[in-house]
Amino acid sequence: MEIVEPTNVYAYKLITKKDYFAPGHRACQGCAEALAVRLVAKALGRNVIVASATGCMEIISSPWPFTSWRVPWIHVAFENAAAVASGVEAGMKVLMRKGKVPKKKITFLAMAGDGGTSDIGVQALSGALERGHDFVYICYDNEAYMNTGIQRSSSTPYGASTTTSPAGKVIPGQMTWKKNMPEIAAAHSIPYVATACPSYPIDLVEKVKKAAKIKGPAYIHMLSVCPTGWRLPPELSIKAGRLAVETGVFPLYEVDHGRYRFTEKVEKLRPVEEYLKIQGRFRHLSEEMRDTIQKRVVEEYKKLVKKVQMTQGD
Amino acid sequence: MGKRIGLEVSLSAAEAVKMANVDCIAAYPITPQTHIVEHLSELVNNGELDAEFIPVESEHSAMSVSAGVSAVGARAFTCTSSQGLSLMNEIVHIVASMRLPIVMILANRSMSGPISIWNDHTDVMSIRDCGWIQVFANNGQEVFDNVLFAYRVAESQKVMLPLIINIDGFILTHVIEPVEFWEKEQVKQYLPDFKPVYTMHPDRPVTMGGVGMPYVFSEAKVAQDEPLIQSKAEIITAWKELGDVVGRYYKPVETYRMEDAETLFVTQGSFGETVSLVVDALRNEGESVGLVMDRLWRPFPFDEFREATSQAKNLIVIDRAISYGGQGGPLAIDIRSALYKGENQPNITNFICGLAGRDVTINDFKNIYHRAMEKIKENPMEEDFEYYGVRGK
Ligand SMILES: Cc1ncc(C[n+]2csc(CCOP(=O)(O)OP(=O)(O)O)c2C)c(N)n1
Ligand code: SF4
Numbered sequence: 287m288e289i290v291e292p293t294n295v296y297a298y299k300l301i302t303k304k305d306y307f308a309p310g311h312r313a314c315q316g317c318a319e320a321l322a323v324r325l326v327a328k329a330l331g332r333n334v335i336v337a338s339a340t341g342c343m344e345i346i347s348s349p350w351p352f353t354s355w356r357v358p359w360i361h362v363a364f365e366n367a368a369a370v371a372s373g374v375e376a377g378m379k380v381l382m383r384k385g386k387v388p389k390k391k392i393t394f395l396a397m398a399g400d401g402g403t404s405d406i407g408v409q410a411l412s413g414a415l416e417r418g419h420d421f422v423y424i425c426y427d428n429e430a431y432m433n434t435g436i437q438r439s440s441s442t443p444y445g446a447s448t449t450t451s452p453a454g455k456v457i458p459g460q461m462t463w464k465k466n467m468p469e470i471a472a473a474h475s476i477p478y479v480a481t482a483c484p485s486y487p488i489d490l491v492e493k494v495k496k497a498a499k500i501k502g503p504a505y506i507h508m509l510s511v512c513p514t515g516w517r518l519p520p521e522l523s524i525k526a527g528r529l530a531v532e533t534g535v536f537p538l539y540e541v542d543h544g545r546y547r548f549t550e551k552v553e554k555l556r557p558v559e560e561y562l563k564i565q566g567r568f569r570h571l572s573e574e575m576r577d578t579i580q581k582r583v584v585e586e587y588k589k590l591v592k593k594v595q596m597t598q599g600d
Numbered sequence: 601m602g603k604r605i606g607l608e609v610s611l612s613a614a615e616a617v618k619m620a621n622v623d624c625i626a627a628y629p630i631t632p633q634t635h636i637v638e639h640l641s642e643l644v645n646n647g648e649l650d651a652e653f654i655p656v657e658s659e660h661s662a663m664s665v666s667a668g669v670s671a672v673g674a675r676a677f678t679c680t681s682s683q684g685l686s687l688m689n690e691i692v693h694i695v696a697s698m699r700l701p702i703v704m705i706l707a708n709r710s711m712s713g714p715i716s717i718w719n720d721h722t723d724v725m726s727i728r729d730c731g732w733i734q735v736f737a738n739n740g741q742e743v744f745d746n747v748l749f750a751y752r753v754a755e756s757q758k759v760m761l762p763l764i765i766n767i768d769g770f771i772l773t774h775v776i777e778p779v780e781f782w783e784k785e786q787v788k789q790y791l792p793d794f795k796p797v798y799t800m801h802p803d804r805p806v807t808m809g810g811v812g813m814p815y816v817f818s819e820a821k822v823a824q825d826e827p828l829i830q831s832k833a834e835i836i837t838a839w840k841e842l843g844d845v846v847g848r849y850y851k852p853v854e855t856y857r858m859e860d861a862e863t864l865f866v867t868q869g870s871f872g873e874t875v876s877l878v879v880d881a882l883r884n885e886g887e888s889v890g891l892v893m894d895r896l897w898r899p900f901p902f903d904e905f906r907e908a909t910s911q912a913k914n915l916i917v918i919d920r921a922i923s924y925g926g927q928g929g930p931l932a933i934d935i936r937s938a939l940y941k942g943e944n945q946p947n948i949t950n951f952i953c954g955l956a957g958r959d960v961t962i963n964d965f966k967n968i969y970h971r972a973m974e975k976i977k978e979n980p981m982e983e984d985f986e987y988y989g990v991r992g993k
């Protein structure tokens with residue numbers, strides 16, 4: 287994605303033209319996860335150290351001897367991005383305290399996919415949030431283990447067909463509901479939690495900047511459309527992200543020191559069907575299942591509205 | 601000379617970590633390692649050690665945090681035992697490949713199951729091939745000295761590899777022994793600051809831990825094994841200079857009462873101290889016996905072993921671990937391959953004993969000695985092994 291010219295004129299302070307996540311990486315066409323990574327890198331600038339989990343974004347960006355990273359970047363394993371970032375942060379803190387490295391503001395970023403976050407990495411993440419490291423954790427949620435070939439995760443939505451939750455004759459795809467990871471993060475009472483999506487780049491960049499600025503742990507849950515895994519034409523990636531927000535499937539909000547606030551208000555939710563029908567992974571869904579999903583989306587959305595009202599965030 | 605005090609080995613180990621001025625300690629409790637981390641957290645919380653103590657939620661994270669710490673150029677320490685080591689196994693391998701000079705004390709404990717908190721070497725043997733430098737300590741003083749040695753070797757730009765100090769759980773960790781501390785000056789003289797080749801810093805971006813495609817993977821692995829093999833030279837120098845500074849000299853392979861010894865015990869870890877008494881007793885009884893203690897486990901000191909055993913007729917290799925379905929214990933397997941086609945080819949007998957803390961007394965070792973002599977008479981070429989002291993066998 288290129289930033290449109292008027293953005294450079296009117297909103298040049300919002301998104302820099304500089305890239306720290308270089309082009310030429312090996313992501314699929316239309317990969318919104320790579321787009322999100324690029325926007326995050328823009329938002330954070332050069333004073334950052336990134337700890338990445340194994341997953342699509344790791345393999346597409348670091349095939350030795352090449353790298354897409356113009357900022358320091360480390361990958362150790364799949365489930366431990368939060369722990370590696372904890373070490374990076376703690377190590378840097380003590381080196382600066384002892385005068386071995388000059389003092390300066392560095393953002394410590396941990397990044398992982400939905401599998402690396404809500405399944406295998408949830409323990410390391412919870413530990414790092416609880417210990418209160420000053421870092422930003424971003425979960426790039428493409429709703430399955432894409433790197434290994436589209437297997438289901440606990441973040442895969444109900445009904446979706448994946449290679450380990452196939453749409454079978456008896457069991458029609460994923461039969462569990464998506465784990466609510468931002469809520470799990472928020473339950474740690476950390477200073478900042480937000481959802482974001484690269485279909486809303488300005489909102490995304492603002493949240494990432496805010497997360498970096500806040501002292502203590504911040505968690506951002508990034509819906510990242512994956513045309514390959516979602517069975518979607520690559521040119522619809524951005525649209526799918528917008529529909530996720532407009533239908534209420536993936537509301538954009540933040541929890542700033544416990545106060546909930548919608549950052550992208552949707553006056554009237556569009557029917558979920560608009561979102562489902564453009565994706566091959568939902569092709570097999572019956573009317574009944576579609577209704578069930580619609581009901582659930584509205585219910586969850588209402589819960590969120592209540593939280594916003596209760597915490598008087600807006 | 602530094603002060604000499606009686607202290608539980610775990611506590612003196614922690615004091616050595618303090619002397620090494622580590623920057624971060626990430627660890628998770630497990631018996632019998634706990635006293636080390638407990639004492640370190642005390643030192644940090646009392647302001648005696650300026651370091652970050654990171655009470656991680658698992659050993660997997662302990663090693664992962666240490667990876668991050670080391671990658672930014674800070675000095676990392678962790679310690680664990682058996683199940684904790686297993687849980688961090690994945691990252692243990694990775695940090696070696698990333699050349700991160702983390703130092704870990706492994707308070708050796710048997711691997712479950714059945715679950716047991718007691719000592720043997722099944723934990724360390726399960727990661728024999730993880731790419732770390734691995735040493736064994738015989739006593740508290742060795743543990744102390746080897747902590748400072750560990751950072752010196754691991755962080756050497758010629759080496760840049762993580763290092764494990766094996767200490768027998770309970771048998772060493774929980775006993776009180778006199779330990780001579782180092783003077784601050786001696787530490788300064790011996791252990792330079794950590795100056796890694798690359799660190800993670802925005803002023804000089806590097807990518808660490810990229811994907812190793814097949815066209816580069818083998819080269820990367822050889823580039824990892826070579827410095828490990830070559831580290832032996834650095835290890836020998838570092839031990840020699842340690843002696844020059846504090847007066848205690850260590851070697852990859854230590855020997856005891858070798859004069860004309862026909863039969864040699866071969867041990868690892870704290871068994872060495874017991875067997876040295878056995879050797880004394882057997883010598884008094886007129887037996888021609890000596891002792892070879894393996895201190896350096898990886899890189900394996902092939903030359904030193906060949907030399908130490910060059911005059912021996914018989915070896916009695918004592919293993920404290922099982923290599924299931926294999927030909928004897930891990931130490932015996934390596935020694936057999938070290939001596940295969942060598943100029944001197946002693947009879948090698950192998951006894952596995954002392955599993956999960958079972959006492960192996962002086963009398964037991966005497967029995968082992970006599971049993972070995974019998975075995976050798978029965979069939980000098982036999983290359984099997986025996987479990988010693990197992991009921992119903
Ligand atoms: C301990 C471990 N288990 C399994 C794997 C295999 N694996 C690598 S990436 C991956 C899935 C990644 O999924 P996710 O975190 O959602 O990231 P994505 O690729 O979808 O961006 C899996 C299962 C691994 N590398 N390590
Ligand atoms: S599989 Fe999906 S997430 Fe992975 S690179 Fe391709 S489009 Fe992006």
Ligand SMILES: [Mg+2]
Pocket residue numbers: 399400401426427428429430431432
């Ligand atoms: Mg995923």
